[in-house]
Amino acid sequence: MYRRSHFESAVRFNGGLLALTLAAANFAPSGVLAQDSTGQSQLEEIIVTATKAASGTDIAKVPISITAFDQDMIETLNAKDFTALAARTPGVVLTETQTFGLALTNIQIRGISSRTSEPTTGMYLNDTPFTTIGNNTNIGGSVAQPVVFDLERVEVLRGPQGTLFGSTAEGGAVRLIPNAPSLTTPSHYTRVEAGSTTNGDASYEAGYAGGGPIIEDKLGYRVSGWYRQAGGWINHCQPAVRQAGCLSVIEEDANWNTTTAIRGALTWAPNDRLTVEPSVSMQSLVANDPTGYEILASDPDNGIWNSDHSTDEGSDDDITIASVKLEWDLKNVLATNVTSLVKRDYKFHADYTQYQDFAFFGNPYPLTGAADDFGLGDYGIKQDDLTEEFRVASASADASRWTWVAGVFLSDQKQYDFAHVIHPNLPDLVLANYGVPIDQVLGVPFYLGQWVAFNDVNTESQQVAVFGNVDFSITDKLILTMAGRSTHYDQHVTSFIAGPFNGGTQFFEADASGNPFTPKVALSFQATDRTMYYVNAAKGFRIGGVNPQIDNAQPACQAAKPGYIARGLVFSHSFEPDSLWSYEAGVKTRLLENRLSIDFSAYHIDWEDIQNPEGVAGCGFSMIFNLGEAKANGFDLALQALIGEHVRFNTMLGRTDAQYTTTVQGLVTSGEEISGPGFAVPPWTATVGTEFNFRIGNHDSYAWIEDVYRAENDGRFNSQTPEDVATYDPLLPVNPSSNMVNLRLGMRLKAVDASLFVNNATDEHPVLSVGHSFYPDPRLTAVTWRPRTIGVNATFRY
Secondary structure, eight states, X not given: OHHHHHHHHHHHHHHHHHHHHHHHHXXXXXXXXXXXXXXXXXXXXXXXXXXXXXXXXXXXXXXXXXXXXXXXXXXXXXXXXXXXXXXXXTTEXXXXXXXXXXXXXXXXXXXXXXXXXXXXXXXXXXXXXXXXXXXXXXXXXXXOOOBOTTEEEEEEEESOOHHHHOGGGSSEEEEEEEOOOOSSOOEEEEEEEEEEETTSOEEEEEEEEEEEEEETTTEEEEEEEEEEEEOOOSEEEEEOSSSSSEEEEEETTOOOEEEEEXXXXXXXXXXXXXXXXXXXXXXXXXXXXXXXXEGGGOBGGGTBOEEEOSSOOOEEEEEEEEEEEEEEXXXXXXXXXXXXXXXXXXXXXXXXXXXXXXXXXXXXXXXXXXXXXXXXXXXXXXXXXXXXXXXXXXXXXXXXXXXXXXXXXXXXXXXXEEEEEEOTTHHHHHHHXXXXXXXXXXXXXXXXXXXXXXXXXXXXXXXXXXXXXXXXXXXXXXXXXXXXXXXXXXXXXXXXXXSGGGTSOEEEXXXXXXXXXXXXXXEEEEEETTXXXXXXXXXXXXXXEEOSOOOOSOHXXXXXXXXXXXXXOOOOSEEOOEEEEEEEEEXXXXXXXXXXXXXXXXXXXXXXXXXXXXXXXXXXXXXXXXXXXXXXXXXXXXXXEEETXXXXXXXXXXXXXXXXXXXXXXXXXXXXXXXXXXXXXXXXXXXXXXXXXXXXXXXXXXXXXXXXXXXXXXXXXXXXXXXXXXXXOTTOOOOOOEEEEEEEEEEEETTEEEEEEEESTTOOOOOXXXXXXXXXXXXXXXXOOXXXXXXXXXXXXX
């Protein structure tokens, strides 16, 4: 009843929005939309560089499924990072799960996702990839979330992009394109904002970006800086002893976080043929507490949110990306070389009290409430990645029927992961409850007298790849595309483990390598200058890797191994690449004198040898196996329209159905969803936004109304199937359907754009991404949306 009443309320609310849209279309007196030479309002053209061609291409003429957000749309959506843009992109879902209090993010495109080894979605700043290798020490880590301040655009490419972007783009790719320095025109941009959250702290931000020529036509610069403090609304609460509840509030509104981002870039053109573009981007995200709450200790309907954990669970994520891009214009060929360095230092803390107390004593809550009654995991990920790409692209020539891109990609990635876990009063608790010393129970003393588990993993991974893309014009309208990428990778992993939870001190060392090839073929038909049809087939892959830990000396672990081997699961240090084939057909058209834009694509994906983690009973960790096959079917639709002279209508609609097609005994059953339940891909996603342009006095004004909808996915999931013993967890509910309504009203005063906004206007709080330590531990945590936030912001351009 609760869910239905909220859905009905949303329907009534959105019906009102529709009526308001139709009314505004009739009375809006003037507009500020882009004008062409005839004076007719038209949709703007967005130029993208996703094809790595010698020059950018109109997004409507790129034969792949792609969504692009320019700077104006990013501001309209009031987006702070890619999370906000993902929610508005069909076929894309960004999830946040809570495991031991850790906030772990993951990007899923068209249902393709798994938190193992490399991610399935590639993230790029310009041409620089920045990804984190997951393993059973860092629990997959979190996908870095770069801010979107001072970006020219964000490109989201759906479907495998391995031919041009490599192994991390198995399911798709996200490219963030910063504003480049100008050699001719100075510009300055300032943004400020303040907001108030219901039952929470205030948020505020300020940012500046500017640049221009230092030497006209020869040397230009651009610098930017941005700071945001996002106020919290979830209390850090001391858990009650041996039962659910909040004993006392340690810190109110504890889940605040701060983000600092700075960037500097130069463009040097010593002559007409050569440009050199060095840049450095740095970002620091400090989270005081994770944005998750304890279900049984909270009362969301009355604005009471509690996260009851015994120790601090802050995190600190610093990432630096430095690059140098060189471009040579060699008349008929453009040569590009990009050298990049990525450094990431990510530290986070996890409350292990519930995990250890439930494992030893059957109760997940603190047993005494004493100051030393807690378990704490200190985690860290340090990355040092060097990449280089050299490519050449044919310059556009009207007389030629061939255009092409070819290149070489090199990477050297080093990553250090650690997980160090303590439980200060565990010896006293074991002695009091069982009457024997803990060393006798576990068989192994604490490592260095302190650590119950101590894990260090060092990963070195190298790649060499050659790639090419050729477009051949069969006729003036029909183009055949052929592409491929050949990759060789090597990975070397060393792992040191110690402590009683690891069965004692052990050292592991292993290697993995492979030579995958990813082809692509496409056919596009440019029926008219504004209508294109296309079909393509492309292969995507994700490199294999190393299980840093496959065994330990614990008797329970050794006793469990024969059961896994009997199911055909091999305890191996290495696992193989997984791969998929994607088949897509689409149409892109602009109608009604470029006042209506339709971008539609339908797809089928076959995914095999999926890298799946499975918890190894008695061993205290998960291993990655190549298990199962899956398929995904669906479509993406983007529609933009100008209604009259003053109304812009935007709709994004996505349909995704992603399921396993094979059964893996004890893990998954054919017909089950690939993801979820807590982070399942919604079968339907829709975003509807409407902008009204009008005048108040002599000033251009606007209103923006938006509804972001996600349908419920009720499975079937492997957590709901008792036969899937490794994953069965009936305590986990599915994500409900949800509607988020956002509003904005603004006015443009010459160089100033000032607005009032309301995010989550109906103050909805769906219970999302529910998780816990393990079944049957009854403690459940969840995440939800930030409560209703009302604020003002202003931008200044001069």
